[in-house]
Amino acid sequence: MAESIIKTEGVELNTLPTESPPELPRETLLRTIHDYITYEVSVTVPYIDAEDSNFYTIFYHPNVKCFLIEATCRFTTASTSGTLTVEKLTNKTARGSGLSMLASTFDLTFAANNAQLRGSTTVFAASQLNPGDCMALRASGTLTNLRNVCVTVLMGVDMKNLPMGQRVSTVISGL
Amino acid sequence: MSEPKKIIEISGLDWLKGISTHPYIPVGGLFQQATNFNPFNRPGIYFPSQAASTIGTGVILDEIRSMTSYVSSAVAGVSFVLGFSKNTRLYRIRTDNMSVENLSTRIANDGGWGSIIFKNKIVYAGSTTLTANSIPIPRVSAEVSLLTLDNAYQHKPHIGPDRNLYVPNKSNVARVTSVTGTTGNSASFLAFEDDVIVRGLSDDGIHLIIVGDTNSATNPTVSAVGLYRCFVAFWNMKSQDLTRIWEFKDNGVFGVQVVEDEVIIHGQTNIYTCSINSKPRVLMPKTNNTNITSGPPEPGSLVKMGDNVALWGDGVKNIYGYGRISPHLPKSFFHLHEIANNQTYSLFYDGGATDKLIAAFGSAALYAFTGTTTANQTSTTKIAGIDFKQPYEFSFAKVILSQKLSAGQSVDLEILTDEGDNTVLRKTDGTANSFSHTNFPGKKSHIFYPYPGTQAASSIAVFEDLSDIQIRNIGASVRRVEIWGKPLRPDQDVYK
Numbered sequence: 001m002a003e004s005i006i007k008t009e010g011v012e013l014n015t016l017p018t019e020s021p022p023e024l025p026r027e028t029l030l031r032t033i034h035d036y037i038t039y040e041v042s043v044t045v046p047y048i049d050a051e052d053s054n055f056y057t058i059f060y061h062p063n064v065k066c067f068l069i070e071a072t073c074r075f076t077t078a079s080t081s082g083t084l085t086v087e088k089l090t091n092k093t094a095r096g097s098g099l100s101m102l103a104s105t106f107d108l109t110f111a112a113n114n115a116q117l118r119g120s121t122t123v124f125a126a127s128q129l130n131p132g133d134c135m136a137l138r139a140s141g142t143l144t145n146l147r148n149v150c151v152t153v154l155m156g157v158d159m160k161n162l163p164m165g166q167r168v169s170t171v172i173s174g175l
Numbered sequence: 176m177s178e179p180k181k182i183i184e185i186s187g188l189d190w191l192k193g194i195s196t197h198p199y200i201p202v203g204g205l206f207q208q209a210t211n212f213n214p215f216n217r218p219g220i221y222f223p224s225q226a227a228s229t230i231g232t233g234v235i236l237d238e239i240r241s242m243t244s245y246v247s248s249a250v251a252g253v254s255f256v257l258g259f260s261k262n263t264r265l266y267r268i269r270t271d272n273m274s275v276e277n278l279s280t281r282i283a284n285d286g287g288w289g290s291i292i293f294k295n296k297i298v299y300a301g302s303t304t305l306t307a308n309s310i311p312i313p314r315v316s317a318e319v320s321l322l323t324l325d326n327a328y329q330h331k332p333h334i335g336p337d338r339n340l341y342v343p344n345k346s347n348v349a350r351v352t353s354v355t356g357t358t359g360n361s362a363s364f365l366a367f368e369d370d371v372i373v374r375g376l377s378d379d380g381i382h383l384i385i386v387g388d389t390n391s392a393t394n395p396t397v398s399a400v401g402l403y404r405c406f407v408a409f410w411n412m413k414s415q416d417l418t419r420i421w422e423f424k425d426n427g428v429f430g431v432q433v434v435e436d437e438v439i440i441h442g443q444t445n446i447y448t449c450s451i452n453s454k455p456r457v458l459m460p461k462t463n464n465t466n467i468t469s470g471p472p473e474p475g476s477l478v479k480m481g482d483n484v485a486l487w488g489d490g491v492k493n494i495y496g497y498g499r500i501s502p503h504l505p506k507s508f509f510h511l512h513e514i515a516n517n518q519t520y521s522l523f524y525d526g527g528a529t530d531k532l533i534a535a536f537g538s539a540a541l542y543a544f545t546g547t548t549t550a551n552q553t554s555t556t557k558i559a560g561i562d563f564k565q566p567y568e569f570s571f572a573k574v575i576l577s578q579k580l581s582a583g584q585s586v587d588l589e590i591l592t593d594e595g596d597n598t599v600l601r602k603t604d605g606t607a608n609s610f611s612h613t614n615f616p617g618k619k620s621h622i623f624y625p626y627p628g629t630q631a632a633s634s635i636a637v638f639e640d641l642s643d644i645q646i647r648n649i650g651a652s653v654r655r656v657e658i659w660g661k662p663l664r665p666d667q668d669v670y671k
Contacts, residue, residue: 035381035411035418067414103359122352124364128415158414 037159038069042152043137050075050146056084056137058095066157067120068101068127068135074115076148079108082141086153091132099126101135108139108146179570179659182563183644186655190214190221191499193507194466195559196459199642203459203508207466208557208645210513215484215500220577221646221653223554224511225532227542230268231275237262239535240287241331241475242523243297244270245310256523256533257312258541259286259299265312268533270525273543281312284320289331289474293340296354300330305342307354321351322362328393331430331474333376335383337412343373348385365410375430375474379438382409382418382451386440390427403427407440409451423447423455429471432485434498434506439485441472446497458497459508466559468493475521475535486511486532488519494534512544551583551650558644560594566639566667567660569599572623574610574646575655579619584650585611588623590658591643597635600625604647637663 043059071086083105087098102118110116120127129135137151185205191214192205211224239258247253256268264279265286285301292298296307298321305322324330325345332342332351340351341364350364365385367373373387388405405428408420426443433439440447440455444462447455461469468491476488484498494512499505511532518537525531532544574586587609590600603609603623610621625636646656 036414065414065416069413122350122359122361122364124350124361125415127413156413158411158416158418161416 035159036156037162038154038156040152040154041135042150044151045137045149047147050149051079051143053139053143056139058089058134058136060153060155061134062129063131064157064163065131065161066129066155068129069154069156070117070119071102071151071153072115072117073106073149073151074113075108075146075150076112077145078110078112079146080142080144082108082139082143082146084108084137084139084149084151086151087136087138088126088129089134089136090130095136096138098136098138099123100138101127105140106151108141108143108149177661177663179661181657182567182660183558183561183641183658184655185558185657187219188505190219191505191507193497193509194459196457196464196466197559198465199560201559201561205558206556207559207643208555209510210556211511211552211554212509212556213496213511214507214509215504217577217652218500218504219654221554221556221648221651221656223552223648223650225530225544226552227512227514227534227544228273229540230273230533230543231266231541234275234277235266235539235541236260236277237264237539238518238520238537239266239475239541240473240521241290241299242268242521242533242535243290243292244523244525245292245297247311249311254525255311256525257286257290257297258521258523258535259290261285261287263301267312268541270531273545275541278312281314281316282306282308282318283316284318287475288329289342291332291334291340293332293334293351294354298332298340298351298354300324300332300342302326302330305330305332305349305351305360319354319356321354321357322349322360324349324362327372329372329374329430329474331375331477333378333383335376335412336378336380339412341376341383343376343385343387346371346373348373348376348383371406374428375441375477377431377433377438379409379433379436379451381411383412384409384431384433384438386428386431388425388427392427401426405440405442407431407438407447407449407455419451421449421454427471430474430477430487432477432479432487434485435483435502439497441477441487443469443471467495470518473518473520476519478522478524480524480532481526486522486524488522488534490518492517492519492536494519494522494532514540514542553650554648556646556648558641560640560642561644562640563660564639565665566637566663568636568663569625569638570659570661571625572600572659573620573655573657574623574653575620575657577652577654579617580610580612580615580651582612585609585613585647586621586649586651586653587611587647588656589643589645589647590641591645592635592638592641594642597638599635599638599641601634602645637667 049055085100085105089098196203198207237260258266284306286299288300290299307319327345342349347363348365353359377384385408390403402424429441446459448458449455470490472487521535523533587603589602
């Protein structure tokens, strides 16, 4: 019986599929396992304050880059008219002058005690917050009879943007 | 006198090893050439690909650039393929009988830059327009404008993991959420630097994968000189920061495909593989590599055959593939089809029971490769060079089939050494030594002895390496090929 001297299996063949691709360091991979994590920020305009647009105020001022994913709103008594949105206020922008962060506004005449859900705006930049930016509620129209407005915003933050500790600048300056 | 020994056997999984990255040594694959060979048609058997038949002759007036299918609501159980050209032309291919109709009067906007079914509409891109239309395309225009795009070569749409539609739009990625108008759609949802051109989109189930470069030339006339910043980016579609961006240098990129966990990037000088956790590395070099042609693939020719096999046209005359049909098999880089003297513009793979591939080529040619085609296709494989480490004298070669030959079928060999300068076994095509149905009807195996006829001056029986082992297969099912030789004393030089 003749012996096989070289079968093609014995030559270096098709090594690529069996190779493990070189991966990133474990610490880097750990911080991107979930890519981004989510959290919620909630704000309430209590009882009769809900009738006065001055009580719709800044409610979140992040230290790290983050983004709005969606928001819900409900109230205990509906208004006779008006709308409500969440606005993005970049640094030095006054309340009421920002870009809406939602795809559409909440209807304040909607049935009381019923949740409304809105996605983020189609203007991508308006859904993103950088350090120094903040979020505020912006009510429009007449708010007669409106009571106990609660807005909860689902936010996301890239794992890689989560701070490892206090900022170097504040440590150095002793703040 | 020593006994002959088997020095090479190509069988079983060897047929799945695909194209080698270099012609001189089998690395990353076995063959330096393997035309018209789909190794997954009959795994473990060397069986040529389906043969092509021309369809739509006289109806097709120009090159179809993108194809999308839908199930007819009017003709029960029949799927149609809509093919868009770049001259505001639309063709409809009926997949049960492969008849072709020209429906160009039903559209006013171009669709040759890419098309897709999204939210029960056919969405198609022109150079500066993105349009939605009803399915089937009505006789009275129902076109709805979704976006105005920047004039660019790549606008092939892709549905992201967030179920929105994304479109490459020069230095931006456009996003479409609505197919009833422009409200909610953005032509520059994600913006890159001004000098970036987004060339293609895909996804890994979590991220939108974006490839682009900074070569300002328009594909496929992208300048072949110089290196530019190219990148593949992974984006979660929520954050302003890309989850990962890998940069690399190439002349330009033409598109991206995903095969299992691998991201395949079509570059000018190389085809790359990477993932979100691993940098791009060369899967197949295209420069100075005779194993593969280096033409840029057209956006419409990047398709999938099943979930795990990517197909693409090389922009010249070839259709290549990479992947595997089952995790139990190795991945293979293969040369599915070769059409003479044409350019691949778009492909459509029908993964249904009939296993059809429709391919649009230059000169308004449209081909159907179907499982029912009975014509015997010719496939030619050539093994990459092999060094035997000692001298041998050729004894014989043997071919074993899995089914005996039928009419019109044949298997022929040619074995060369010295980079093709000298012949060990003369080409057997058309000779009495040919393993053809004409010569040997009903035979299942064949031994090729050195042909006893007049030997050319370049013939040689002694070799230490074989540069070209060529198998020409017309319609046959080859299970095994063996080459036998007599070992010679190592202290023997080879002159010729």
